[in-house]
Amino acid sequence: MLDVQSLRKVFGGLVAVDTISFDVPENSILGLIGVNGSGKTTIMNCINGIYDATEGVINFRGTNLVGKKPYEIARLGIGRTFQVPRLFRRLTLTENLMVPVLEDSRSNVELTEKANALLAEVDLYRIRDNHAEELSGGQQKLVELLRVMMLDPDLILLDEPFAGVHPNLCKVFLEQILKLKDAGKSFILVSHDLTSVYSLSEHLLVLNQGQKIAEGNAADIQHNPDVIEAFLGR
Amino acid sequence: MSSNRLVWTRTSIWLGFLALSALGLGLLPAYGFSLAFWFYLLLWITLASGLNIMAGFTGYLPFGYVAFYGIGAYAAAVTVKMHGLPIWAGFIAAALAGVVLSLMFARTMVLRGIYFSIVSLALAVICRLLIAAMPEDVAGGSYGISLGFSNPDGAYYAMLALMLATLLTVTWLAQSRLGMALRAIRDDPDTAETVGINIGTVRLKAWVLSAVIASMTGAIEAWYTSIVDTETAFNLLVSTKAVIFAVAGGLGTVIGPVVGTVVMLIVDDLIWQHFPVLNVFLLGLVIVLLMMFLPSGIVGSLIRRKPFLRRILF
């Protein structure tokens, strides 16, 4: 569904993403791993329009995303979470979930009910009227995922969903991801938690200094000497 | 749905209060009250609430808000005096001028924070200087324009109507989807855009709305005083006062600007009556104390400290 060809992103003199191609088939999870600064977040930012790609084509179901505004891309059906959660701090949790669907034709009552149902699933319904800034970091990540779910996108970009999240919450997170996967969604998953990436994604991409150094399934990657070198040093 | 009921209750209380006040205020001229205080009370409530749409809901603080007020005053005066049209045509011209000017300035919204504020202020200064430099038969030059007739009662009712319209708009905005989008932009514009909000058009709506409120206010004030000149119509104090009144009550709340204006005007009046020599000094002191001890404004701080008040204040 998503087809990235020769994507390049340069900041001043620094090549953050160096001519990378990959594709994400329907209903799949692509794992994106690499050491800090290898360009993972930058790839996501290019896909959802925060950055303009310097070169390359990003095709999503036949539309080229390069040059489109972030809101247009979101409306085409791509949602994302951020490495550092970014909620609307002075909006209540329910309101935070409503923001992506403000132009929806459904009624307010209907949408509020949907938002509250989502909050109930992850046990945040009691504090639905609290401002987002009153949440812990892990809870914020969770609400961010719920916000993506409100938009109901077909492709979801997750940037470090598990970092700094308590194992119990991680489990909730994993459940939600698997449920969405069963419902036919696709993901790009960035994480330093290799165990969960290996178990979740069918296909992995390993980045180093903006370049793709390996690609394949978990077993291939784990035994690839280039990857071992990049991750463990020589 | 408890929170929907809550919204419904406090909105009805507020609207009821508004209706009663409107009735009372509407009767004032008939009973021969001196209108000066009341006219300016309505005027400042309107301006503070109009500014609140940008500053409180959307997160852009336009120091140069007076530009719209001034252009409205001039548009009305030019239409009436130079082209001999009736005053209602002047109001239409003022509204149009507000729309046009706000569209011209729309691009400044790519700037954030203090950058935006200063640039907006610079634009207001430019407007004043350009209008003062125009030939006398176009915009009255540096002496301004005298309308040649005045109708304080008419202007008072027009101001009352505009204030009610503004407050109703803000009340609607506070619970509408547009308002929620604006508040999301205020908290984090980039994230708002990545979750699917077209921040350009959404904040443009707020901007134009806010501008038209100010330009209509300017036109009505011109009618009230029957005189317009660049020094008063583009006086930066108009912006600063509107900001102070809105902040004193609580930016981003519906009744904050109303409460803030009422309280600050009363304080101002008391200071003038009792300490004429020290008045400016004391006004400064009041502002400082207010910011030190109630930084979110009167209503804002109350809501923060006593969440149960959210049932009636918003």
Add this chain to the structure above:
Amino acid sequence: MMTTLLIQALVTGLILGALYGLIGCSLTIIYGTMRIVNFSHGEFVVAGCFAVLMFFTATGLHPLLSIPLVFVAFFLVGMCLYYLFVPRLNRGDDPEVASFLTFYGVSLMAGAILLYFFQADTRSLNYVFTPSVYKIGHVFIPTAHIVALATGVAIIAALTWFLYRTIYGKALRAAIMNRDAIQIVGVNINTLSALAFGLAIAIAASTGVLLALVFPAFGPFSGMDYTLVGFVVIVLGGLGHPIGAIIGGIVFGIAEQVAIVFLPQSLSQAVGFIILIAAITLRPSGLFGKVALR
């Protein structure tokens, strides 16, 4: 004839611009280190004008000799202002707006105090340099302007040295760039900010001393105008960039003076602001800045 006028305008613009630059520079030190919008900055410039007037009438000494005194006195005033207001403001929700209003209040108070002590009429410093003007080619330059420029440049040089060569200056610049990081590194941001505030107010008042030499007359009401010029200049130069502010000031000063030659008086005042808008449209982060658009 026209060229003489033009050169004259360039020279005056340069001198005024350097002084505007100093106002902006001190303003940006405050805004940069603590995100505080000091809307009362201009009042301290005006206070500097009156301070040198008092100094001169009381002692009869050369006005420039007042600068060290003014500097120290207003440094202390600035420190006091800092401890009175800023820590509290920084704890709030939106320090930028809150500080703008607080210091607007301070500006009203300071203006009222000036008005109370010095009345509304304009004053002037009756100090005459000998010779009172120099003639270079066809251009006349008042000695007062040359002295003001020289002193202004000296202050700028000292400030640049302070910011780029001393450990405190480096800490200050670091704080402008990243307030949070510097706390981790172990600099006491509170003391540093207080010093910065004192320094900025002291520079503003000293600039006032120089302006009193350049402008024949001053009154208690011009504070707001200087504040505005200061803000325009720093946005022009790029927020949080002290040297950029000085260059912004010079651009502003020259534009203003050259415009006076070519345009009717009322329009010439607009030119500085129009340049600001043009600059911002072309380079939203200011001439030298990096941050503006998030």
